Amino acid sequence: MKSIRKELIINAPVAKVWAHLIDPARIAGWLMPNTFDPRPGKAFRMDCGTEGTIEGVVREIVPLKKLVYSWTSKHLKIETLVTVTLKPEKGKTRLILVHSGWEALPPSEEGLGAPFDQGWNACLKRLGEQVSLEGTP
């Protein structure tokens, strides 16, 4: 399963870190301007500059413990999933973020809903390498 995993210790109690995860004003400080609404089923947008607008839906909330939301954009096209979990650790907070769902990515972003194909991606990758190797120095 393809996913991105990030883990860090934050020197602040869980309640404080949780506030930064769900309050739109605080989210804007570390992530981006947004219309986040921390309730299951609620849709939101994040203004991502070069990546355009991120659209998501809150899937699951367990206060102070877990936050799950979908993450997609016009460029990304597929729906990926972001899962954040918090664990208290001696007055600090261990935060784990998993960004998953990458298997659903089609070979070409603008592909017409083509199913994900390992062979195709490998081909494109080789061609991409070839492009950079053939260039004049």
Add this chain to the structure above:
Amino acid sequence: MASMSGQVTRRISASPDRVFKALADPSRRRILDILSREELPLKRIQQRFQLSRPALIKHIWILKSCSLVRVRRAGRLIYHRLNSRPLRTVEQWMAKYEVFWGDHLGRLKHQAESEK
């Protein structure tokens, strides 16, 4: 590079098949390599090649029709540039988001720790 909203017409389709065929030609790969470094008008692209103008125009047309090349007009000149989006693999998307989350979670940490 700044992303323009694409000129989406019925003829432009970055389907895997089209992208693959576009990349299969060495002249077109060379054009993409040149355009990956800088935006250029047609005349300048031609100066780097032993290609006739009609042949170059045909290659550019093929590349544009699958979104590998985008253009912008500046006065009387039309600048061509590489659009690498059709080439982006899963690995590249994930690498991008590895950096993205590393960066933003760092900010979250700083923000949460700084708040009184």
